[in-house]
Amino acid sequence: MSIYTVVEHPQLEAYLEQYSIGSLISFQGIEAGVENTNYFVTTTSGEYVLTLVESVTAEKLPFILGYVAHLSERNIAVAQPILNRQGELFGSLNERPAVFMRRLKGAPLDIPNQVQCSVIGHTLAASHQASAELAHDEFQHIYQWCSEVSARVLPELNDADKHLLQESVLAAGMIPWAHLPQGPIHADLFPDNALFDGDSLAGLIDFYHACSAPYLYDLAVTLNAWCYDEQQQHYDTDKASTLLNSYNAVRVLDDEEQQWLKAMQRVAALRFWLSRLRDKLFPKDGELITVKDPNGKKQLLEHLIKDQ
Known part of the structure; x- marks a missing residue:
């Protein structure tokens, strides 16, 4: 808490x-x-x-x-x-x-099942279709954010993590960010930000990371969060296929988005590894503070690099 x-x-x-x-x-x-x-x-x-x-x-x-x-x-x-x-x-x-x-009915998920992954893929795609009607205000350049936070945390890391971080930031810069379809996105759609009543979605919550950015980044964050078990260090390819197929049934990824999806998943893992490193190394003051372990997202990033 x-x-x-x-x-x-x-x-x-x-x-x-x-x-x-x-x-x-x-x-x-x-x-x-x-x-x-x-x-x-x-x-x-x-x-x-x-x-x-x-x-x-x-x-x-x-x-x-x-x-x-x-x-x-x-x-x-x-x-x-x-x-x-x-x-x-x-x-x-x-x-x-x-x-x-x-207060909505339902509760946040711990480990989502196949049906819930399908529901969230459909809902995410529908949200992207809806956001395309809005102005692209509050644009956030994810690559620039990663570069800036990387420079702050880099001196505190061991040599192996420094190398992983530097190579990952360099790779993030290769993505054609400006050419990808974009608009307002949730940007933080983890299972604990979706309330479910059984397999029915009660509602999405916690939009305070919302910004304008590529829809592909939003999809990558969601795939990583819903399909990778940090405790087991396991990426569930069946759940990923279910979520992605459900997304494509509503909003079909274009050729460039399909080409850069895996690279964007690595960026999404990098971004949350960096945010957790920042929170651990430079904690904010507060009465009761929750700091998530950075290693979960680092291990996901390493897995995604090996799988490329």
């Missing part, structure tokens, strides 16, 4: 006065998430999730929340923000942007 900003009962009671969602009964920190502070909140009118956004600035939230609202309008299952009494998508609590969403 990550709690960077502690909220006291009177503070939350006061903040709730800005919304028409009842009076506070109880709340508790959510035992998930790494970069934002999240609470389950129970009021006299229902169950909600409160997010204090730590990972991005308030200036980026109109893009993120507008993207979520657009997906909802296109009948894609997402957790949608609740407007406050002023008609705004978010407010401010303890000097942090604060977003209320209705």
Whole structure:
């Protein structure tokens, strides 16, 4: 659980006065998430999730929340923000942007099954089709991000990891980023960011990494996250085929995307290896902090390199 900003009962009671969602009964920190502070909140009118956004600035939230609202309008299952009494998508609590969403049914997945992989492939493709209707605001150059974070963590690594990192960043620069189809993407669609009720998708959550980037990168992140078991160090090719076939049934990858898919999966593994290294080597201050083991994504990257 990550709690960077502690909220006291009177503070939350006061903040709730800005919304028409009842009076506070109880709340508790959510035992998930790494970069934002999240609470389950129970009021006299229902169950909600409160997010204090730590990972991005308030200036980026109109893009993120507008993207979520657009997906909802296109009948894609997402957790949608609740407007406050002023008609705004978010407010401010303890000097942090604060977003209320209705708590969805279902639960995050640990190890997804074949059916759930098929559902997420279909949903991801539909989200990409929907996002193509939007402007490409908040573009993030993934390769540039990897290069910058690599320079920061490199001095702290052993020689073998330095070599792996340098070669992987160099390879990432060979991808024709600007030529690939792109638009707003989730960018962090791990199994714990999709709530399922059995094999039915209740909704996608945690869009706070959303940005404009190649759709292929979003697909690569999802394939890596849903098909690789970090504990067993096993990449499930059957799940990967199921997810990819389901994706292609909705939005067919073009020739260039198919050519660069495996390379993009290596970039996706690199990006999350780097973020975990950064969080471990340079932790942020907070009350309760979850830091994920970087070795899982490093081992995935090594596997994908051997499999190329």
